[in-house]
Amino acid sequence: MSAAQPASSPDVPTVEQVDTRYLEGLLGYNARRAALAVIDVFVERMSPYGLRPVDFSVLSLIRHNPGITSRQLCASLGILPPNLVGLVNNLEKRELIQRQPHPRDRRAVGLHLTPAGAALTEAAEKTAAELESDAAGRLSPAELKTLIRLLKKVYL
């Protein structure tokens, strides 16, 4: 009753060219690969500043929100509080940011850029802006705008 299937097939199939068409049709696969590609360029261009993407995000948020607290940074960036501690300590040791007591809540600490931190962040933001056009190399400005609009629709 089971003669149709040889246990160890005499001609085992092999693969010359891998067919990835199925995965390439999935949003998750494409979103992840695109994110990794852009972040790779980001990492490379930010390394002269000694900044990882997350360091850049923190400095930029502090620049545009002087006095922001660790808790607010965590909520904005999806970082867990214990994982932000070392990051902020390093930026403080590098004298890029300063802690100042919160004027109305003695539990909280406001974060501020030092003059050196402000200069570095301004330069890094300029690099980030240039990087956009490179990372999205084959996208026209209109396509880039559309892409960002559609990405926001996915996660907001």
Place this chain on the structure above:
Amino acid sequence: MSAAQPASSPDVPTVEQVDTRYLEGLLGYNARRAALAVIDVFVERMSPYGLRPVDFSVLSLIRHNPGITSRQLCASLGILPPNLVGLVNNLEKRELIQRQPHPRDRRAVGLHLTPAGAALTEAAEKTAAELESDAAGRLSPAELKTLIRLLKKVYL
């Protein structure tokens, strides 16, 4: 010569609502957040099958490329060989895949789905297809198609 800057400012600024507009204008920031959002949904929907995204990708590639080797999987998915070993071992222990010696290269091993693996992968791919419309909830089918096209332009 240095009287203009009070050491501890009398009115330290605080932040009510965090201004994230700058980061929201960057492609990398949006691509990463969108990818994480989609992957979160993916992880949740695939958990009944006991599959992480990478397990799904491997099974799907084996399904569409019977006899694919570990080396080819690594190249297709951007996984390093040492990190694929445990993954493939687990899928084999669960009797979802089978190793068969490569017919022409005794160093290599071809990977194949077992009947149970084929059934699971087929069901998981159906779930993945349904998931697309949910993960991209507020996107129209046309927008989803545009988004995938633009994402490919970024990383290809």
Place this chain on the structure above:
DNA sequence: TATTGTTATACTCTATAACTATA
């Protein structure tokens, strides 16, 4: 000499529990 698959290992990223000081 180069490649496939593998082990061992280290490093980063992310996650959880628990503490302190303030509210």
Place this chain on the structure above:
DNA sequence: TATAGTTATAGAGTATAACAATA
């Protein structure tokens, strides 16, 4: 009782070096 910040620690994920078998 709840929150801000912190410590310690555990678990993923990702990286490099080196090896045996085969090409």
